[in-house]
Each structure stands twice: as structure tokens, then as C-alpha cells.
Amino acid sequence: MNIENTQVQMRKGILEFCILHIISRGEVYASDMLEELTSAKIMVVEGTIYPLLTRLRKSGLVDYKWVESNSGPPRKYFTLTEAGQGFLEGLNITWDELVSSTQKIISINKNSKKKGS
Amino acid sequence: MNIENTQVQMRKGILEFCILHIISRGEVYASDMLEELTSAKIMVVEGTIYPLLTRLRKSGLVDYKWVESNSGPPRKYFTLTEAGQGFLEGLNITWDELVSSTQKIISINKNSKKKGS
DNA sequence: GAAAAGTACTTGGCCATACATAGTACCTTT
DNA sequence: AAAGGTACTATGTATGGCCAAGTACTTTTC
Numbered sequence: 001m002n003i004e005n006t007q008v009q010m011r012k013g014i015l016e017f018c019i020l021h022i023i024s025r026g027e028v029y030a031s032d033m034l035e036e037l038t039s040a041k042i043m044v045v046e047g048t049i050y051p052l053l054t055r056l057r058k059s060g061l062v063d064y065k066w067v068e069s070n071s072g073p074p075r076k077y078f079t080l081t082e083a084g085q086g087f088l089e090g091l092n093i094t095w096d097e098l099v100s101s102t103q104k105i106i107s108i109n110k111n112s113k114k115k116g117s
Numbered sequence: 118m119n120i121e122n123t124q125v126q127m128r129k130g131i132l133e134f135c136i137l138h139i140i141s142r143g144e145v146y147a148s149d150m151l152e153e154l155t156s157a158k159i160m161v162v163e164g165t166i167y168p169l170l171t172r173l174r175k176s177g178l179v180d181y182k183w184v185e186s187n188s189g190p191p192r193k194y195f196t197l198t199e200a201g202q203g204f205l206e207g208l209n210i211t212w213d214e215l216v217s218s219t220q221k222i223i224s225i226n227k228n229s230k231k232k233g234s
Numbered sequence: 235g236a237a238a239a240g241t242a243c244t245t246g247g248c249c250a251t252a253c254a255t256a257g258t259a260c261c262t263t264t
Numbered sequence: 265a266a267a268g269g270t271a272c273t274a275t276g277t278a279t280g281g282c283c284a285a286g287t288a289c290t291t292t293t294c
Contacts, residue, residue, distance in 0.1 A: 191242080
């Protein structure tokens with residue numbers, strides 16, 4: 001149990017949330033997402049993002065279309081489906097609650113223990 | 118891929134973080150932790166928390182002592198080890214960065230796309 | 235004192251995600 | 265045509281959360 005592993009575990013699920021958000025803002029392909037996640041200090045590699053995009057598509061949350069590139073092979077440009085929008089709204093609530101609950105726990109220090117009401 | 122499952126995934130690792138925090142505030146046993154997590158709207162069940170506590174002990178992050186109860190079998194009261202304190206400090210940083218990075222992603226909307234600087 | 239009920243803890247198996255690694259397909263350049 | 269780069273795919277491993285059943289100890293009930 002090292003800290004790197006716990007960091008990985010903390011990110012589980014949140015990566016999916018972030019990617020849905022990025023897609024919700026407009027058509028993007030995998031490298032766009034990688035770049036944005038990296039610039040936000042969320043390290044991701046191809047082997048993570050491609051299977052995730054496949055899962056999202058199979059679940060009907062995102063869709064894609066092939067777009068030819070003038071500098072390489074064609075790209076899959078992703079968009080959010082209606083189901084994906086609904087799903088993302090649910091995740092927004094989940095995220096807010098998770099952060100709120102966690103902040104509640106970690107903001108209590110030794111000298112301000114909760115009293116049984 | 119339903120939302121319940123994604124919620125479960127989002128909590129991975131964070132539960133460990135919260136439990137280390139609770140233990141860092143003073144000696145507690147499993148039911149105390151369950152109660153506090155539940156009151157913070159983080160739902161946990163026995164089958165999750167006991168294996169987690171065992172992992173933490175095997176990793177040397179927490180220690181425990183048996184304390185007899187006057188209303189049932191003896192209880193394991195947990196405390197944080199020095200290694201656990203160091204680990205927790207690392208997780209505090211990880212948590213802050215994760216929240217910060219995620220908020221960065223999700224606060225960008227369609228009309229304020231990042232410009233390549 | 236034995237059976238029943240309650241509390242605390244333990245164990246084994248299942249599932250989903252992140253990741254590493256290797257591989258495929260297409261395009262451009264030389 | 266060969267070499268290199270870009271984009272996507274597939275397979276296997278590790279980990280954590282959860283369910284479900286089980287163990288052990290204590291108190292209550294008869």
C-alpha cells in the first residue's frame with residue numbers, strides 16, 4: 001500500500017467524470033482530451049483513455065464520428081448523447097456531495113470533535 | 118454502466134483517506150467510524166470497512182489495541198502510527214490537487230474554452 | 235446453566251476501473 | 265516502396281468496494 005496506488009484509486013471514476021465534461025463542451029478526439037487533462041495535472045495515458053471511451057460509447061453516453069485529418073489517419077470526434085447529458089448531471093451532483101462530505105470529515109480536528117446532539 | 122457504479126468508483130481511495138482522518142483525531146473503533154461516515158452521507162458497510170482496516174494495519178499505517186466493552190465483545194481501538202501520519206499528509210496534498218484539477222476541468226464551459234497560450 | 239439474541243470482527247468471492255504492453259491501421263515523407 | 269508518425273485496439277494484471285456467510289464473545293432470557 002503505497003501512496004501512488006492510493007492516488008490511482010482516488011482518481012477512479014473521477015476520470016470518467018472529467019472526460020464527460022470535456023466532451024460536453026464540444027467535439028473532441030482523444031488527443032485533445034489527453035492534452036487538456038494533462039494541462040490540469042491529471043495524468044492519463046492512452047491505455048486508459050481509449051478503453052474508457054469505448055465503454056462510454058457502448059453505454060450510449062457518447063457518440064462519435066470519423067473525421068479525416070490532414071496530418072495522419074482519421075480521428076474519432078466524440079459528442080455527448082442525451083443520455084450522456086443526463087448522466088453527467090447526475091455525476092455533477094455526486095461530485096459535489098462527495099467533495100462536501102469529504103471536506104466535512106477532514107475539516108474536523110482533534111479539538112472540535114462532533115458532539116452527539 | 119449505471120450511475121450507482123460510477124459513484125462507487127468515485128469513492129475508491131477517498132474512503133481510505135477519510136478513515137485515516139477520523140483515526141488521526143483519536144482512538145476509535147469500527148462502529149464509531151461507520152457512524153461518523155454515515156452522518157457525513159458517506160455510506161459504508163461492514164464488509165468494506167473491516168477489510169480496509171486490516172489493510173491499513175498490515176501496511177503499518179494504523180495500529181490497534183483491544184479494549185473490553187461493558188456491552189458486548191471487546192473492541193479494536195485504532196490509532197495512527199507515525200508512518201500513517203506521514204501517509205495522511207501526502208494524501209491531503211493529493212486530495213487538494215485532485216479537487217483543484219477537477220474543478221478546473223468542470224468549471225470551463227462552452228463559451229470560455231481554454232486558449233492555447 | 236443452556237438457549238437465544240446482540241455486538242464486533244473475519245473471510246471468500248465477485249465486479250469494475252486504471253494501467254502496462256503490444257499490436258493494428260492509416261497517412262505522410264523520403 | 266520503405267520508414268516514421270499518428271490514432272486507435274486488444275489483452276492481461278492489480279486493486280478496492282461490496283455482498284454474503286460465518287466466527288467469537290457477551291448479555292439476556294427461561
